[in-house]
Amino acid sequence: MTAARQPLIKVENLTYQYNGAQPVLKNISLEIGRGECLAVIGQNGSGKTTLVKHFNGLLKPSSGRVYINGRDTGPQKVSTLARTVGYVFQNPDHQIFHDTVGKEVAFGLKNLRLPAEEIERRVNEALEAVGLTGHYATYPFNLSKGQRQRVALASVLAMHTEVIVLDEPTTGQDYRESVQIMEMVKNLHEKGHTIVFITHDMSLVARYAARTVVLCEGEILADAPVRAVFAQPELLARSYLKPPQITLLAQELGKRAIPPDVISVREMYDLLQKARADKIGCCG
Amino acid sequence: MAAAVEYIQKDSPVHRLNAATKIFWALFTLACGLLFNDYRYLLGLLASVLLVAAAGRVLKNLLPAITGLSVFALILLLIQALFYDQGQVIFHLIPQTSYLPVTNYGILSGVAMAARMLSLVLSFLVLLATTRIQDMVLTMVEKFKMPYDYAFMFMTTLRFIPTFLGEVRQITDAQKARGHAVEGFNPFKKIRSYAPVTVPLVLISLNKAENMAMAMETRGYGGGRRTYFKEPKMRGADYLLTAVLLLLLVLGVTARVKGLGVM
Numbered sequence: 001m002t003a004a005r006q007p008l009i010k011v012e013n014l015t016y017q018y019n020g021a022q023p024v025l026k027n028i029s030l031e032i033g034r035g036e037c038l039a040v041i042g043q044n045g046s047g048k049t050t051l052v053k054h055f056n057g058l059l060k061p062s063s064g065r066v067y068i069n070g071r072d073t074g075p076q077k078v079s080t081l082a083r084t085v086g087y088v089f090q091n092p093d094h095q096i097f098h099d100t101v102g103k104e105v106a107f108g109l110k111n112l113r114l115p116a117e118e119i120e121r122r123v124n125e126a127l128e129a130v131g132l133t134g135h136y137a138t139y140p141f142n143l144s145k146g147q148r149q150r151v152a153l154a155s156v157l158a159m160h161t162e163v164i165v166l167d168e169p170t171t172g173q174d175y176r177e178s179v180q181i182m183e184m185v186k187n188l189h190e191k192g193h194t195i196v197f198i199t200h201d202m203s204l205v206a207r208y209a210a211r212t213v214v215l216c217e218g219e220i221l222a223d224a225p226v227r228a229v230f231a232q233p234e235l236l237a238r239s240y241l242k243p244p245q246i247t248l249l250a251q252e253l254g255k256r257a258i259p260p261d262v263i264s265v266r267e268m269y270d271l272l273q274k275a276r277a278d279k280i281g282c283c284g
Numbered sequence: 285m286a287a288a289v290e291y292i293q294k295d296s297p298v299h300r301l302n303a304a305t306k307i308f309w310a311l312f313t314l315a316c317g318l319l320f321n322d323y324r325y326l327l328g329l330l331a332s333v334l335l336v337a338a339a340g341r342v343l344k345n346l347l348p349a350i351t352g353l354s355v356f357a358l359i360l361l362l363i364q365a366l367f368y369d370q371g372q373v374i375f376h377l378i379p380q381t382s383y384l385p386v387t388n389y390g391i392l393s394g395v396a397m398a399a400r401m402l403s404l405v406l407s408f409l410v411l412l413a414t415t416r417i418q419d420m421v422l423t424m425v426e427k428f429k430m431p432y433d434y435a436f437m438f439m440t441t442l443r444f445i446p447t448f449l450g451e452v453r454q455i456t457d458a459q460k461a462r463g464h465a466v467e468g469f470n471p472f473k474k475i476r477s478y479a480p481v482t483v484p485l486v487l488i489s490l491n492k493a494e495n496m497a498m499a500m501e502t503r504g505y506g507g508g509r510r511t512y513f514k515e516p517k518m519r520g521a522d523y524l525l526t527a528v529l530l531l532l533l534v535l536g537v538t539a540r541v542k543g544l545g546v547m
C-alpha cells in the first residue's frame with residue numbers, strides 16, 4: 001500500500017510571506033509520519049504558528065507545496081481539510097459562541113454532518129476526556145479561562161481527526177491544568193492520532209514529544225529526536241532556548257558517568273544510583 | 285483597506301510637517317471640493333492630492349484603497365451619466381432606441397462627482413497615513429480646542445479598526461478549522477452562518493472595551509489638567525504652507541463668487 005508509506009504531512013520547500021516583503025518561512029522541508037508526536041519550538045516570532053497554519057490550509061504557501069495524505073493543500077478548502085487536521089487555537093474566546101458547553105463541542109460535528117446520536121455520543125466522550133463531564137449544560141463564559149481552553153480542545157477532539165495541531169495549548173494554564181491537558185494529548189497519541197504541538201515549555205517537550213523541530217528566523221535549525229536536540233545546548237542557544245534543568249545538570253556533571261542527553265529526573269536518579277554503585281560516581 | 289487607515293512610518297517632507305498643517309490641508313481640500321463642480325477644477329484637485337501622497341511616499345501603500353475607491357467612483361460616474369439628461373445626447377445606453385440617453389454634461393458631471401469623492405476621501409487617508417494619531421489628537425486638543433474626551437474617542441476608534449479586522453480574521457480561522465463554511469447562495473443560511481463569527485467578535489470587543497476602561501483608570505485618565513511630553517512645534521515650512529493654503533482658499537472663494545469653476 002502506498003498510503004501507509006507516504007508521510008501524513010509533507011512540506012516541500014515552503015516559503016511564506018505575509019504582506020511584508022520579508023519571508024517569515026524560508027524554504028522549509030519537513031515530513032511527519034503517521035502516529036508521530038512532534039513538538040515545534042523556537043523563540044517568539046520564529047514562525048511556528050505560521051508553519052502549523054499550513055497544515056490545515058489556513059495559510060497557503062507563497063511558494064513550495066504542502067501535502068496532507070499525499071494531496072496538495074493548495075486547492076483544498078479549510079473546511080474540507082478540517083476532516084483530517086484538527087487545530088486548537090491558543091485563545092478559546094476566538095471560537096466559543098454557543099450558550100452551552102455541549103452545543104459548542106457539537107459545532108464541528110454538525111459541520112461534518114454526522115447523525116444526531118453519533119454527535120451526542122462523541123460530545124459526551126470528548127467532555128469526559130477533558131474532565132468537563134458535569135458541564136454539558138453550563139454557560140461557557142461562566143467557566144475559567146483554563147476550562148474554556150479545554151472546551152475548545154474538546155470541540156476539536158470530538159472531530160476524531162487523524163492529525164491534531166495544538167498551538168501553545170498550555171500557555172496561561174496553571175501547572176495542574178497544563179499537565180492535565182498534556183496527559184490528554186498523550187492519550188490521543190496512544191490511540192493513534194498524530195500530534196503536532198507548539199510550546200515554550202521545554203519540560204513539556206522533554207516529557208511528551210518524541211521528535212522536535214527547532215525554528216529560528218523562519219528556518220529549521222534542528223529536526224531530531226528530543227534527546228539529540230537537548231544534547232546540543234549551543235545549537236539551542238542560537239534560538240534563545242535552554243534545555244530543561246535536569247539536562248543542564250547532566251551536562252554540568254560531566255561526560256564520564258552521566259550522558260548529556262538526560263531528560264527526566266527519573267533517568268538522572270537511576271544513573272546516579274548506578275554511578276554510586278560502581279564507585280566511579282561524581283557526587284560521592 | 286486595513287492598511288489605509290493606519291499611520292505608515294516613513295521619513296518624508298509630508299511626515300515632518302506639523303499635524304495642524306496637514307489637518308488644515310485636508311480641510312482646505314474639503315472646502316475646494318465643495319466649492320467647485322467643474323470637472324477640470326476637481327481633476328486638478330485630485331491631482332494635487334495624489335502629488336501630496338507621492339511627496340509623502342505613501343502612494344504605493346494607498347494603492348489598494350485607491351483601487352477600491354475607483355470602483356465607487358465608476359458607479360458614481362455611471363449613475364450620474366444615466367440620470368443627468370441635460371446637454372447633447374451622445375448615445376443611448378440601449379442602442380437603436382431613445383431610452384437612457386447619455387449626454388455630454390452627464391458624463392462631465394459624473395467625472396466631477398467621482399473626482400470630488402476621490403479627492404476628499406484620499407486627502408483624509410493621506411492625512412492619516414502621514415500623521416501619528418497622538419500628534420493629531422494633541423493638535424485637535426491644543427490648537428483647535430476640542431475637548432480631550434472627544435479627541436480621545438476619535439483616536440481610539442481609528443486605532444481599533446485594524447485590531448478588529450485582525451480579530452475577525454482569527455475568529456474566522458478558528459471556525460473554519462472546525463469545518464465551518466459560509467454557505468452558498470441562500471441568504472437566510474448565509475446570515476445564520478455569520479453567527480459563529482459575530483458572537484465571539486462582540487464578546488471579545490466588550491471584553492476589550494472593559495479592559496481598556498480599567499487600564500485608562502489605572503493610568504489616571506480624567507485626573508485633571510493634562511500636560512504633554514512632546515509638544516510638536518510649528519516650523520517655517522508649516523507657517524509658509526498654511527499661509528499659501530489660506531491664500532489659495534481666499535482666491536478660491538473669490539473665484540467661486542465670480543462664477544468661475546462652476547458648470
Ligand SMILES: Nc1ncnc2c1ncn2[C@@H]1O[C@H](COP(=O)(O)OP(=O)(O)OP(=O)(O)O)[C@@H](O)[C@H]1O
Nearest residue numbers: 018019020024042043044045046047048049050051
Ligand atoms: N497576520 C500577520 N501579518 C503580518 N505579519 C505577521 C502576521 N502574523 C505573524 N506575522 C509575523 O510573522 C512572524 C512569525 O510569526 P509567528 O506567529 O509564526 O511566530 P511564532 O513563532 O508563532 O511566535 P510566538 O512564539 O510569539 O507565537 C513574526 O515576525 C510576525 O510578526
Ligand SMILES: [Mg+2]
Nearest residue numbers: 048049050167
Ligand atoms: Mg505563535
